[in-house]
Amino acid sequence: MTVETEISDREITAALQGGLPLVAEPYAEVAGRLGISEEALIERIRAMKESGAIRRIAAAANHYKLGMVANGMTVWDVEDARVAELGACIGALPFVTHCYERPRAPEAGWTYNLFAMVHGDTRDEVEAKRQEIAVLLGGACRSHDILYSKRILKKTGLRLRKRG
Numbered sequence: 019m020t021v022e023t024e025i026s027d028r029e030i031t032a033a034l035q036g037g038l039p040l041v042a043e044p045y046a047e048v049a050g051r052l053g054i055s056e057e058a059l060i061e062r063i064r065a066m067k068e069s070g071a072i073r074r075i076a077a078a079a080n081h082y083k084l085g086m087v088a089n090g091m092t093v094w095d096v097e098d099a100r101v102a103e104l105g106a107c108i109g110a111l112p113f114v115t116h117c118y119e120r121p122r123a124p125e126a127g128w129t130y131n132l133f134a135m136v137h138g139d140t141r142d143e144v145e146a147k148r149q150e151i152a153v154l155l156g157g158a159c160r161s162h163d164i165l166y167s168k169r170i171l172k173k174t175g176l177r178l179r180k181r182g
Contacts, residue, residue, distance in 0.1 A: 025052050027066055030059065034075065088141045089167040092148050093130035095122075095160040101132055104155055108134050111154075113147050129161065141166070 033052055038044035049059040066072045096104055101119050109117035117134040134151060138144040148164055155162075 025054055025062075027062065027071055030062055030066070031072065034063075038075070088138045088144045090136050090141075090144045090148070090164040091167075092134045092136055092151060092162060092164050094132040094134070094151070094155060094162045095129045096132045096155060097158045097160075098131065100158045104158060105132055107154055108132070108151055111147075111151070113137070114151075130163070136164075 029052065033048050039047045041047050043056070045059055046056040049056045052059065063072070063075070067074070105117055105119055108114055111134075113136055115135045115137060117132070119131055120133055122129055122131050136144050136147045136151075138147060144164070144166075148162070152159065152162060
């Protein structure tokens, strides 16, 4: 057994969860910390992605610092039979940063089951984007609303705790 196979997927994920170091060769840096080769690390990441253990490694931009200060979570009451199909269409729009299905809470007056985050420089821009989504959803959408952000919350991915 080599050092490369002695390192667990969990250890690799824990080493990556705080983000890649801002250096010329970030994977080499992380690999060095783990005591494995850069090639072995990249191959293990590729295998974890192919198996579904991880979905992606991506940058998480601070949209406020990029000038997008009008941010709204659009919420939609979409026919249940079409929510997956329509959600995929909405999620593919270039101005939607994330889109997902959530259960309704009718007892609380919450009838929405499709959520799509939209960012813009102004509320008018976000409203125009919401209208584009409404046109796409057409008659499959019974109602919709938009919830504007008042502040940014710290966003993080999965955080593994050390065992033991």
